[in-house]
Amino acid sequence: MASQQSASNHSNRRHKHEGRQKHIVAFIFSIVLSLIAFAAVASVAEVNATFIIILLLVMAVLQVIIQMAYWMHMKDKGHLLPVVFMLGGAFVALTCIVMALYWVWW
Incomplete structure (x- = not known):
């Protein structure tokens, strides 16, 4: 029982x-x-x-x-690795955008 x-x-x-x-x-x-x-x-x-x-x-x-x-x-639990990869991708994308703007303006 x-x-x-x-x-x-x-x-x-x-x-x-x-x-x-x-x-x-x-x-x-x-x-x-x-x-x-x-x-x-x-x-x-x-x-x-x-x-x-x-x-x-x-x-x-x-x-x-x-x-x-x-x-x-x-x-939910267990989704930390995809979140880390998405944040890393967002960081790379934002870095590329900032550098492209810097390159165009100066």
């Missing part, structure tokens, strides 16, 4: 699923960010273009974080 209970507890821990609620919240948040982006671009005549560009960049970063955390499950 005790071995059955411990086996079922181990099975429950191993197959724990986060459920629909977090995915639905992440999906709604993504939709809201997209709608805000569309509204910002539509109001380009009334609002400063620099503000809209900054707003769009911030919302794009938020979208990437949501996509990676909830849809690609990067927030």
Whole structure:
């Protein structure tokens, strides 16, 4: 009896699923960010273009974080190596962009 209970507890821990609620919240948040982006671009005549560009960049970063955390499950344990490689790739890409801008401007 005790071995059955411990086996079922181990099975429950191993197959724990986060459920629909977090995915639905992440999906709604993504939709809201997209709608805000569309509204910002539509109001380009009334609002400063620099503000809209900054707003769009911030919302794009938020979208990437949501996509990676909830849809690609990067927030779960065991995903450290892909995160390290993505951060390394982002560092190399940003270094290339900065050096290209430096090369063009000077």
